[in-house]
Amino acid sequence: GAGVSQSPSNKVTEKGKDVELRCDPISGHTALYWYRQRLGQGLEFLIYFQGNSAPDKSGLPSDRFSAERTGESVSTLTIQRTQQEDSAVYLCASSFSDSTEAFFGQGTRLTVV
């Protein structure tokens, strides 16, 4: 596609439920990033995929968070047993390589009630 696409754009879920967030990167981009942004805060790194290398999961806040990527295409971020503290905008970005600018999707606004 022309840009990074994320779905859903908004998600309201009950505490304790699992959620799955999807990211379609720009075609041909080998690097893909997930970030979390709480209201009024900066971007918190979650996970990074680069080609076929092992993903960098150092930013995942707990074992309730996991992410997968199929080759160099779609990525899904899964949050199990959601908590109210997980409420945030989850942003996905992609780039051609790890030396060029990253392009962001519009994000998924997750609200845990």
Add this chain to the structure above:
Amino acid sequence: GQNIDQPTEMTATEGAIVQINCTYQTSGFNGLFWYQQHAGEAPTFLSYNVLDGLEEKGRFSSFLSRSKGYSYLLLKELQMKDSASYLCAVRDKSGNTPLVFGKGTRLSVIA
């Protein structure tokens, strides 16, 4: 560790010039990026510096000093639409955390 510092908020007058500073401490360095983020929207790329010096792009310029771990974003002829958060991000060459963001500077442009 990795640390990126920016002022939290700034206010400037329409038509004026504003400089937003960013200092960083990272285990490696492979480029510094500035992004603009309007409220409720995704960040959009503004500039990239990997060598020391000034990069100019229209009303926006970005400066880098690697020896000082310092960058600034300069906005000229401010317009009301420039009211946004400006995010400084550093690429850590070690690759452990490939793009580290500061908390952002919220700029308010007033008439």
